[in-house]
Amino acid sequence: MAEQVYLAIDLGAESGRVMAGLFDGQRIRLEELHRFSNGPVNLADTMRWDLLRLWSQIQVGLQKAAARFGQSIVSVGVDTWGVDFVLLSKTGEMLGQPYHYRDARTRGVMEHAFQRVPRPEIFANTGLQFMEINSLYQLLAMNESNPALVELADKFLMIPDFFHWLLSGSRVVEFTNATTSQMYHPTNQNWSLDMLRKLGLPTHMLPEVVSPGTKLGRLREDVARRSGLSRLEVVAPATHDTGAAIAAVPTERTGSANWAYISSGTWSLMGLELPHAVLTPRALELNVTNEGGIDGTYRLLKNIMGLWLVQECRKSFERNGAPYDYGLLAQVASDARPFRAFVDPDSSAFLAPHDMPEAIRDWCRKTYQEIPDTDGGLIRCALESLALKYRLVLSWLEELSGERVEVIHIVGGGTQNDLLNQFTANATGRPVITGPVEATALGNVLMQARTSGSVGSLSQIRNIVRASSSMQRYEPEHTAQWDEAYKRFTELLSRRIP
Template identity: 90%
Template sequence: MAEQVYLAIDLGAESGRVMAGMFDGQKIRLEELHRFSNGPVNVGDTMRWDVLRLWSQIQVGLQKAAARFGQNIVSVGVDTWGVDFVLLSKTGEMLGQPYHYRDARTRGVMDLAFQRVPRAEVFANTGLQFMEINSLYQLIVMNQTNPELMGLADKFLMMPDFFHWLLSGSRVVEFTNATTSQMYHPTQRNWSVEMLRKLGLPTHMLPEVVGPGTRLGRLREDVARRAGLPRLDVVAPATHDTGAAIAAVPTDRTGSGNWAYISSGTWSLMGLELPHAVLTPRALELNVTNEGGIDGTYRLLKNIMGLWLVQECRKSFERNGSPYDYGLLAQVARDARPFRAFVNPDAPEFLAPHDMPEAMRDWCRATNQEIPDTDGGLVRCALESLALKYRMVLGWLEELSGHKVEVIHIVGGGTQNELLNQFTANATGRPVITGPVEATALGNVLVQARTSGSVGSLSQIREIVRASCTMQRYEPQNTAQWNDAYVRFCELLKQPR
């Protein structure tokens, strides 16, 4: 077949890209056409997203795509992080500058919500883990502090859906991202309207939920004209970046339940792909989450703070006159003394600290551990702690699913951290297979290819990824030492071993 081109607009918390996926019927190749920065913008004492600047950069990327590929482009689709959203008025005006999930306004709001709807009832109605950043709590705060703005809201669009609206005029929310909101019912497969009304939230603004692979319409005429593109199909991939990444896990065990994944980046999303949500009391107790996946599957997973700790340490080191690239940072961590101290990566102290190294030292001090006193020691502490948290979460996933995990696939940018990959194999006692780095973009473009009819199934998507990408395998090492470290880690976190 002639090579077809699919465009992935992939927006992350630190950067965005416009990527081209070139598919020849057997293998897929990616080419980055345009990269641009992203991140919070401080407005007064709040943190916001500059979505208009992102839209401007997306259009630059579309212009580059038109110049590079022209009529060979089949479609375009957007994936982003979860939970955040834009509110539109009836006339299509954006209501306010959208908030960043790390904004402090939601601190403590979960307890207020549970006074109206008990925690167990919220979980039964959503299947989602409890995080103060979730859309539900953002809307509760907005309804309390800015009811006039909420009263003007006609459509609630999550981040990728907002950009799809800019591209095509569609006003729907795609399934995989809807499930990150803590407002979507996992068995009724629709918005949890009754629960939302109990919480005093308006529900008229909630749009239709569509599945990954849905054709949303054609590229707006004005957007196409400015970019020099034909009026392409706009297709919703799995719009949550983790959902897209898991679609591209190169497993040959689709449907078996005996493999786990870690989508590794700023956050680590560790989970299983299952046919349905797990809503048991034990799942509620462990605060796991059920997020939507491809073909109506659910991703039973746990959010773990991830390489955020290392990223923030690196920024602090640079501010203090010690710049590192990530390769050198891994080297000084490898050379540091092992198992000196651990932190809980998910402790609230690490969500948005003023200075990550100081926050880590404070945590070690409060738990009566040795305090890491070198840059390498701090990074090693972060990486060992992440690997041990992966082991803890893996045990929870096996318990909840009844499946024994035989192999762990790591995808995403974090696969480039070879030290963490090896630590993960060591800590869990399972072989680790890494790759692809660009899992999210691959999942995005291959879901589009399936919509066009060029790919037939999820299994075929994963077969194409295996044929197209380089993977690396890590076998467990030093398991006795890691077992001893895990005992200490569980004691620190006050969890059973």
């Protein structure tokens, strides 16, 4: 078949890209057309997203796509992070500057919510991990501080759905991102309207939820004219970046729970692909999450803070006159003495600290551990702690599914961190297979290819990824030392940290 081109607009917390997926019927290859920075904007003591600047950069990418591929382009789709949202008025005005999930306004809101609707009831209605960044608590905070603005809202759109509206005029929310909101019912397959009303939230603004792979309409005429594109199809892939990435895990075990995945980046999302949500009391106790996937599957997973700790340490080192690239950071961490101190990567102390190295040292100080005194020691502490947290979460996933995990697949940008990949194999005692790095973009474009009829099943998507990607395998090493470290780590997490 002639090579077909699908455009992925892939927005992450640090950067965005417009990518082209070139599919010849057997293999897919990616070509980056345009990359641009992303990140929070500080505005009057709040943290916001500059979505208008992102839209401007997306249009630059579309222009480059048109110049490069012209009529070969079949469709375009957007994926982004979860939880954040935009409110639109009836006339299509954006109400306010959209908040960043790390904004401090949600502190304490969960406890207020539990006074109206008990925690077990919220979990039964959503199946989601309790995190103050979830859309539910963001919307509650907004409704308390600015109820008039919320009342004006005609449509609630999550970030990728907002960009799909800009592209095509669609006013719907795609399933995989809806399930990150803690507002969607995992068994009724609709918004949890009764729960939201009990919490005093308006529900008139919640739109239709559509499945990944839905055709949303044609590219707006003005967007097509400015970019030089034809009025091509706009398709909702799995719009949550993790949902797209997991679609591109190159496993041969689709339909089985004996493999686990880690989508590794700023956040590490570790989980299993299951046919249904797990809503048991034990799942509530372990604070796991059930997020939607392809073909009605659910991703039983845990959000773990991830390489955020390393990224923020690197920024601090650079501010203090010690610039590192990630390769050099890995080297100094590898050279540092092992198992000196551990932290819980998911402690609220690390969510948005003023200085990450000082936050790590302070956590170690409060837990009466050795305090890392070198840059390498700090990074090693973060990476070892992350690998040990993976082992703990793996034990929970196996308990909840009743199946032993035989292999762990790591996808995303974190696959490039060889040291963490080896630590993960060592800590869990399971082989680790890494790749592809660009799993999110691959999942996005291959879902579009499936919508066009060029690809069939989810298994076929994964076969194409396997045929098109390079992967690396890491076998467990030094397991006795890591077993001892795990005992120390779990004992540490059982303490009440000041």
